[in-house]
Amino acid sequence: LTHYSSYHVQFGLIMWTYIATTVFSLAITNYAAVTIMFPIVLSATQAENLDFRPFAYTLMLATSAGFMTPTGFPTNLVVYGPGGYRFKDYIIYGGPLQVYLNFCLDFYLITFGINL
Numbered sequence: 001l002t003h004y005s006s007y008h009v010q011f012g013l014i015m016w017t018y019i020a021t022t023v024f025s026l027a028i029t030n031y032a033a034v035t036i037m038f039p040i041v042l043s044a045t046q047a048e049n050l051d052f053r054p055f056a057y058t059l060m061l062a063t064s065a066g067f068m069t070p071t072g073f074p075t076n077l078v079v080y081g082p083g084g085y086r087f088k089d090y091i092i093y094g095g096p097l098q099v100y101l102n103f104c105l106d107f108y109l110i111t112f113g114i115n116l
Contacts, residue, residue: 007110009048009050010048010050010054010110011106011110013041013044013045013048013050013055014054014055014058014105014106014109014110015102015106017037017041017044017055017058017059017062018058018061018062018102018105018106019062019102020037021033021034021037021058021059021062021063022062022063022065022066022068022098022102024036024037025062025063025066025072026066026068026069026071026072030063030064030066033062033063034059034063037059038059041055041058041059042055054109057105057109058105058109061101061105065098065101067090067093067094067095067097067098067101068090068091068094068095068098069087069090069091069094070085070087070090072090072094076090
């Protein structure tokens with residue numbers, strides 16, 4: 001039972017790490033998002049006696065995947081004006097992609113662990 005609940009804790013922490021890092025990354029620069037989230041995630045993994053490496057992968061992927069806003073990634077801004085896109089378009093199409101990527105990452109890291 002303890003081993004089973006450990007997976008729930010790890011799954012929840014990875015998911016919320018991804019969500020919080022993505023929100024920060026969409027609002028501020030990627031470097032600032034990692035700078036804010038790294039010590040928080042490190043202390044959370046140490047408190048739960050979890051390996052930090054899956055969380056490091058989560059931080060890297062969450063800061064690099066800014067699909068929900070035109071300011072989330074430089075190429076989003078390049079196509080924003082000439083393509084006639086609106087801010088709402090990024091949320092409509094980037095939001096589900098962001099959620100899908102979060103669940104794929106959670107599933108992969110929990111299923112296969114750190115043996116990447």
